[in-house]
Amino acid sequence: MGLGGATMDERVPRDFETLRATILERRQSLPKRIAQIAAYALDNPDDIAFGTAASIAASAGVQPSTLIRFAQQLGFDGFTSLQQVFRERLRERNSSYDERLAALRAKAEEGAGHRAIFDGFVAAASTSLSDISRTLNEPHFEEAIALLAKAETIYVLAKRRSYPVASYIAYALGKLKIRNQLIESAAGLNAEMVAFATPSDAVIAISFSPYAPATIEETRAISEQGVPIVAITDSSFSPLAQFAKVWFEVAEADFGGFRSLSATMALAMALTVAVGEKRRDTGRKRKA
Amino acid sequence: MGLGGATMDERVPRDFETLRATILERRQSLPKRIAQIAAYALDNPDDIAFGTAASIAASAGVQPSTLIRFAQQLGFDGFTSLQQVFRERLRERNSSYDERLAALRAKAEEGAGHRAIFDGFVAAASTSLSDISRTLNEPHFEEAIALLAKAETIYVLAKRRSYPVASYIAYALGKLKIRNQLIESAAGLNAEMVAFATPSDAVIAISFSPYAPATIEETRAISEQGVPIVAITDSSFSPLAQFAKVWFEVAEADFGGFRSLSATMALAMALTVAVGEKRRDTGRKRKA
DNA sequence: TTGGAAATGGAACGTGTGACTCATTTTTTA
DNA sequence: TAAAAAATGAGTCACACGTTCCATTTCCAA
Numbered sequence: 363m364g365l366g367g368a369t370m371d372e373r374v375p376r377d378f379e380t381l382r383a384t385i386l387e388r389r390q391s392l393p394k395r396i397a398q399i400a401a402y403a404l405d406n407p408d409d410i411a412f413g414t415a416a417s418i419a420a421s422a423g424v425q426p427s428t429l430i431r432f433a434q435q436l437g438f439d440g441f442t443s444l445q446q447v448f449r450e451r452l453r454e455r456n457s458s459y460d461e462r463l464a465a466l467r468a469k470a471e472e473g474a475g476h477r478a479i480f481d482g483f484v485a486a487a488s489t490s491l492s493d494i495s496r497t498l499n500e501p502h503f504e505e506a507i508a509l510l511a512k513a514e515t516i517y518v519l520a521k522r523r524s525y526p527v528a529s530y531i532a533y534a535l536g537k538l539k540i541r542n543q544l545i546e547s548a549a550g551l552n553a554e555m556v557a558f559a560t561p562s563d564a565v566i567a568i569s570f571s572p573y574a575p576a577t578i579e580e581t582r583a584i585s586e587q588g589v590p591i592v593a594i595t596d597s598s599f600s601p602l603a604q605f606a607k608v609w610f611e612v613a614e615a616d617f618g619g620f621r622s623l624s625a626t627m628a629l630a631m632a633l634t635v636a637v638g639e640k641r642r643d644t645g646r647k648r649k650a
Numbered sequence: 651m652g653l654g655g656a657t658m659d660e661r662v663p664r665d666f667e668t669l670r671a672t673i674l675e676r677r678q679s680l681p682k683r684i685a686q687i688a689a690y691a692l693d694n695p696d697d698i699a700f701g702t703a704a705s706i707a708a709s710a711g712v713q714p715s716t717l718i719r720f721a722q723q724l725g726f727d728g729f730t731s732l733q734q735v736f737r738e739r740l741r742e743r744n745s746s747y748d749e750r751l752a753a754l755r756a757k758a759e760e761g762a763g764h765r766a767i768f769d770g771f772v773a774a775a776s777t778s779l780s781d782i783s784r785t786l787n788e789p790h791f792e793e794a795i796a797l798l799a800k801a802e803t804i805y806v807l808a809k810r811r812s813y814p815v816a817s818y819i820a821y822a823l824g825k826l827k828i829r830n831q832l833i834e835s836a837a838g839l840n841a842e843m844v845a846f847a848t849p850s851d852a853v854i855a856i857s858f859s860p861y862a863p864a865t866i867e868e869t870r871a872i873s874e875q876g877v878p879i880v881a882i883t884d885s886s887f888s889p890l891a892q893f894a895k896v897w898f899e900v901a902e903a904d905f906g907g908f909r910s911l912s913a914t915m916a917l918a919m920a921l922t923v924a925v926g927e928k929r930r931d932t933g934r935k936r937k938a
Numbered sequence: 939t940t941g942g943a944a945a946t947g948g949a950a951c952g953t954g955t956g957a958c959t960c961a962t963t964t965t966t967t968a
Numbered sequence: 969t970a971a972a973a974a975a976t977g978a979g980t981c982a983c984a985c986g987t988t989c990c991a992t993t994t995c996c997a998a
Binding site for chain 1: 696779821822920
Binding site for chain 4: 939940941942943944945946947948949950951952953954955956957958959960961962963964965966967968
């Protein structure tokens, strides 16, 4: 029986994920040419969805007939039914991220309602997240983690708009049992607090344009004491950048004059938790 | 010239958005049957991408030849070239949102690296945003805005993990020149602060499981004074819900034990700005 | 109302499609 | 190593496809 198990009562994969799993599972036992197509299919699913049997076969470097045997071996009637699965995949996947965002943004801009405001903030947050996900500088990220992991006390410095981020960092550091000091504006004791920091500590400073003068000033002061600084800011021209050992540029989308904090938050949390992990690892090594 | 302007040098739409715009623009001047297809095409772009001329024509209730006339009227050679645009649309839209998220999450789960941690937080934030965007209860949203808009002073109540959100709300309210009072845990004057609130004020209370006892207690106290409460919390069983006039259920995804705040932040900002707008509108009306 | 033009329906056509068949090659088994 | 079985390549074929063409209907202007 040349057609393998196709005539048996085995179930035919009707959705792409099942199909994919089936192919991966049988990969080892497939004949060479069939395996060649299998690999091509999983690598270029869009081509399978749109191409003709002939064009796909050519791209994959096999004969059209082999393509049909491949389909039959998986339990399909022929190439066409196999292709349906690949088409269904494209059809079923919801409108793309960008389309959704565009829709949200359009609604937010045209509609004057309150729902539009909400959509605007969601869109701004999503955009910011997707931006930072693309642009995060990994070496900087690793450097910042290393720097913070070996600090005795982590000082967290931010005012005004950035303050919520700082307070969440402080909360998270506390939960991770990492000594930290939040420098807020309330009591006016900042100068004294800053004076305690030494080169074996570290600072996370966060500030966005328009930069709070107090943040700048305190960052300058603390950097002069030789304390290493990790800065999260919004441009290379930020006054924070010149004082910082490592700095991140985070482009937050804004809506209605208020900038999203989602990207900054994600970065801040990642930094914090990564530092926590690095410390745990280092501690474990020291003991061993 | 039966084929309309097709023979002129007008540009043929090569991408879906241009095509869409072109169709919408000409909609009025199109013959009946052609317009019928135009509407069908914009409503069921996926069918155009995958179907055959015959099947599409049948679905749209026209003759196949009309379908081709439609394509030609838009400047295409024939139906096939028109179809390419619809296929390109599916092909070009990046891997779907869900696929991207799944990828991020997979990386975050398998990989132990620091980048994985970052991806995890971005994924958690994205998930939360997409969830709240789907599930936001609009009547509740409007009600909360109305309630907060007419308050003399808005009290903002949150501890621990929720505190960053509260501080951002307070910052934003301040910028919008809306009188507000942030109730933090620092000074221990909370009871006194809470005592000032009257029924013509309002409260935004934020708390997630495990609920900070202080937040619950203060919310209870303030509700007994007849002050209307808007609660942002994470479950219908939240102790906040029973005290609140309006409450929002926000499901935040978490990563590494730290919950994202992105959805809560977006909701909080939307609330704040919407209240600001509503107040401006009302003020304008009063003057007029 | 009538003439002409545009729009439409439907049949006919040629091309390119997927699938089948069979000869050949490769792999496996004895 | 020989024989059998499986896999592959290539040619063929029926047919469904997109397209074209022409007869008919609909619409508009005179």
